[in-house]
Amino acid sequence: MTNRITRQRIFLPSPVNPLFFFMAAIHDQFDTILILDFGSQYSHLITRRCREHNVYAELMPCTTQLKDIDFKPKGIILSGSPYSVYEKDSPHVDPAVFDFGVPILGICYGLQEMAWQLKGTVDQSDHREYGFANLKMTKIGGSASVDALFEGLGDEMQVWMSHGDQLSAPPPDFHVIGVTATAPYAALAHDSKPFYGIQFHPEVTHSPRGKEVIGRFILNICGCQQHWTMEEFIGKEIARIREICGPTGRVIGAVSGGVDSTVAAKLMHEAIGDRFHAIMVDNGVLRLNEASQVNAMLNKDLGVNLTVVDASDLFLSRLEGVEDPEQKRKIIGNTFINVFEAKAAEIEAAAEVEETAAGASKKGRVEWLLQGTLYPDVIESISFKGPSATIKTHHNVGGLLKDMKLKLIEPLRELFKDEVRALGRLLSIPAPLVQRHPFPGPGLAIRILGPVTRDQVRILQLADNIYIEEIRKAGLYDQIAQAFAVLLPVRAVGVMGDARTYEQVVALRAVQTEDFMTADWYVFPPEVLKRISGRITNEVKGINRVTYDISSKPPATVEWL
Numbered sequence: 001m002t003n004r005i006t007r008q009r010i011f012l013p014s015p016v017n018p019l020f021f022f023m024a025a026i027h028d029q030f031d032t033i034l035i036l037d038f039g040s041q042y043s044h045l046i047t048r049r050c051r052e053h054n055v056y057a058e059l060m061p062c063t064t065q066l067k068d069i070d071f072k073p074k075g076i077i078l079s080g081s082p083y084s085v086y087e088k089d090s091p092h093v094d095p096a097v098f099d100f101g102v103p104i105l106g107i108c109y110g111l112q113e114m115a116w117q118l119k120g121t122v123d124q125s126d127h128r129e130y131g132f133a134n135l136k137m138t139k140i141g142g143s144a145s146v147d148a149l150f151e152g153l154g155d156e157m158q159v160w161m162s163h164g165d166q167l168s169a170p171p172p173d174f175h176v177i178g179v180t181a182t183a184p185y186a187a188l189a190h191d192s193k194p195f196y197g198i199q200f201h202p203e204v205t206h207s208p209r210g211k212e213v214i215g216r217f218i219l220n221i222c223g224c225q226q227h228w229t230m231e232e233f234i235g236k237e238i239a240r241i242r243e244i245c246g247p248t249g250r251v252i253g254a255v256s257g258g259v260d261s262t263v264a265a266k267l268m269h270e271a272i273g274d275r276f277h278a279i280m281v282d283n284g285v286l287r288l289n290e291a292s293q294v295n296a297m298l299n300k301d302l303g304v305n306l307t308v309v310d311a312s313d314l315f316l317s318r319l320e321g322v323e324d325p326e327q328k329r330k331i332i333g334n335t336f337i338n339v340f341e342a343k344a345a346e347i348e349a350a351a352e353v354e355e356t357a358a359g360a361s362k363k364g365r366v367e368w369l370l371q372g373t374l375y376p377d378v379i380e381s382i383s384f385k386g387p388s389a390t391i392k393t394h395h396n397v398g399g400l401l402k403d404m405k406l407k408l409i410e411p412l413r414e415l416f417k418d419e420v421r422a423l424g425r426l427l428s429i430p431a432p433l434v435q436r437h438p439f440p441g442p443g444l445a446i447r448i449l450g451p452v453t454r455d456q457v458r459i460l461q462l463a464d465n466i467y468i469e470e471i472r473k474a475g476l477y478d479q480i481a482q483a484f485a486v487l488l489p490v491r492a493v494g495v496m497g498d499a500r501t502y503e504q505v506v507a508l509r510a511v512q513t514e515d516f517m518t519a520d521w522y523v524f525p526p527e528v529l530k531r532i533s534g535r536i537t538n539e540v541k542g543i544n545r546v547t548y549d550i551s552s553k554p555p556a557t558v559e560w561l
Helices: 043-052 095-099 109-117 210-221 230-245 259-275 290-302 312-319 325-358 375-381 417-426 454-473 526-539
Strands: 032-037 056-061 075-078 104-107 121-137 156-169 174-179 187-190 195-198 250-254 276-282 306-310 366-370 407-409 482-496 499-512 543-548
Touching: 032 043, 043 056, 043 210, 043 375, 075 109, 075 210, 095 109, 104 109, 109 121, 109 156, 109 195, 174 195, 195 210, 230 259, 230 366, 230 407, 230 417, 250 259, 250 325, 259 276, 259 290, 259 366, 259 417, 276 290, 276 325, 290 306, 306 325, 312 325, 325 366, 454 482, 454 499, 454 526, 482 543, 499 526, 526 543
Parallel strands: 032 056, 032 075, 075 104, 104 195, 250 276, 250 366, 276 306, 366 407, 499 543
Antiparallel strands: 121 156, 121 174, 174 187, 187 195, 482 499
């Protein structure tokens, strides 16, 4: 399998080298901003800010070679980084970037990388600048106007700085367009080329007008058309799905009842109708009554023909004694494919009998597997040498068999969660389904910190169900992006009815986030937590202590495993 990055692939290269499948280029439909990631914790926010201007943006590793990309972006943004450009093992961009003929914006490390590549000087600063700063925009050639990057933004603005290095000399043919009290080269522009560099971070909310700065670059300087909307996406994606599947091809869908797989299933049903077969696998680690509830919702509300496959015994037998979270994810991802391939064979055999009886000359084979993979899953599952490391393998993108027979189709792969919800509303999916909190593919297996057994699953199902019930009763469900319970592999001493108990501890997690790349813990009213804790310890045999997780992402992840 080649490592060429092509605009038609569903997958970027991954360590397990899954079967790739080609689809029409999204870049042929939408102007694209290419963001090269040097490992900054803010890189995904650059992508989001571009999309908030209705411009498609795609994040790739800074090690990407432009000769391996078969589309031409309208502009390139170089992200920040925890590295220093002058260090031996620091990441560097392909020098061809600066001869690619498109506008370039360097942010923080990206500015320093541009300066370093173009013969400027970057040194360690005598002080670290972290926090708010006042940027003063300098006039061009003594005129009354500021540079195009800052046009219409006034003469100064508050920005957010986060760096320990800074320019001590700009590259040749660059001029200063912005300064702060401690950074004389806080913003630069090339004299004749559309190259810009800024030391501050416009992508974070701490730079109040940062989104406007990004807008000036992608709209005014790069000339991007604002065509990236879910209204535009629906029609184009349905057309692409029909082209991929052809007039007879059949698709089976990995449906969990979460918003991602629900929207993906509805989109597929709109595209190919009854040739789409939705399948829900009961893997034994679903939420309480999940399979029956999802079956009712999809059949009643969406008219999707759903088959529920009870494979709980198979999954639980393969998970027996497994504690390592990555191993759990791999086992569940692989077992999903085993079950899907078996069900696909059944569907295909039934379709062949039906078509033969009808005298059809062309048999529709089941070739494709639908998954609701989202862009944050892709970002977190791709590693490259230097800046980034894989945080955890998402089963949708990394837990798949090398010899998998089905080809993957992932129509939501380029979308963030809020874009998926917007798409769901446009597809007339009922609000309770669209707003449903996400549920991981590996299910409760990664919320049980330790071996997975039927008894442990039962305890967690009951505790989690009480938690969500009380959140809904308090009218807080839609204020929270995701809430769930985690069963810890520790026991604590308690007392019930004057008797000593020695039972397990459950941790509650609830976060607020726009895109799940960063998240803050949700601040509950104390009385709500009190009710939740009381109900769990009283109603769930095996738990005598409840804790609440107040960690943000970063440094923590949303899920515990």
